[in-house]
Amino acid sequence: MGSKMEISMKVNGIEKKSYTEPRMLLVHYLRDELDLTGTHIGCDTSQCGACTVYIDGKSVKSCTTLAVQADGTEVTTVEGLGDMEKLHAIQRGFWEEHGLQCGYCTPGVMMAMAALLKENPDPSESEIREGMKGAICRCTGYQFIVKAVQHAARSLAEENEKEKLVQSAGEGGAK
């Protein structure tokens, strides 16, 4: 009945193939099979969002998704967000503004907030707090998280500005 199935998905840009039981949750697959332990299990009941990852660019709770449902998709975990050489703006924001205390929820919060910034590059404070609905933090009281997200929004805007300048300089040079 629950015999293993072959699944394949791209995880953080790398093709992964495995045999898994249909009942294997995506979060367990990522943590236990692929050793990507940045994705955390918090409530395990799709409330807290510590397990947030992306499937085809959309944020989802991996504790409420079967690995087999992600077959044929592209999955991104917090490990795919950035690395020490090049941190994602949201990671720098959390660093600079100390957007965490115990850090347990942080991977999920960063994934949720990076997704928010992709859709809404200049969110208001209430939009950030609304976006945090699916990412619960029990330590910070959210104040520093909001600051961290605002920091990230500013640096993403600056990066975009710089890129535009470089582009227009490049176009100017080609003429």
Add this chain to the structure above:
Amino acid sequence: MIPSEFAYKRANSVAEALQLLKDSGGEGKLLAGGHSLLPLMKFRLTNPQSLIDISKIEELKGVKLEGGRLVVGAMTTYDELVKDETAQQQIPVLVKAVRIIGDQQVRNRGTIGGNLAHGDPAADLPGAALALDAEIEVHGDLGKETIAAEDFFIAPLVTMLGENSIVTSVSFAVPSPNSRSVYLKYEHPASGYAVIGVCAVASMDDSGKVEHIRIGINGVSDVPYRARAVEEALMGAEPTEALVKEVSENAADDGEIGSDLFASEKYRRHLAKVYTERALKEIFFS
């Protein structure tokens, strides 16, 4: 928490899904976004022998306008509906109600068809479905049939959906351009589910009398319901603050309201009145 064992199959068409359902001999369940079913399976409150994943069936996706109705494919996610321009333009109140379901991650997975098929009385969609005269298209052993939202919900987590049936689309009546609408919700602070949600749609004729009104309520009742007593009292009347207050007293009459862990029957009845009154005031006087 890990569900007990099951077989998993992905259907690529409605016909294939129906065949797989039949083959499962009553032991199979359709899997859409999984955000209602998987938590139940993890708690082992339900143990289907097989899951038939219908979330990738293309013919079940998308939003279109057809004969004055907004037709939403059953596997359209909440997020897809919220971002759909036709939906935003035609029925803003539907988009408003769906936008506050769960949270962003949930809206990225949960589907319109899955929501209604699950039949959770505390979900946000049933109220809007009732207020917008929704019709649920079902394919099953008897072919295609259309069930009005008002007939669809029978009991908590029980709907008219037959064993070997699948919800294929849901259509909502596009309110007339002169109508006003609102969805007001008091959510449970922990779960985010509606303790009460009132969706009201109304329009007036040239003389200022109510010519169309629908009030759909979810959350307080075992079965989402239309507050017909309130609707009937307002039809043809010229709404005043005093009248709205008076008729809202009957907002709980059509529900099946009881007590549970979260709220007493008395409190729920009170919420029904207060939220109906607020919703109507917003429609008529704001």
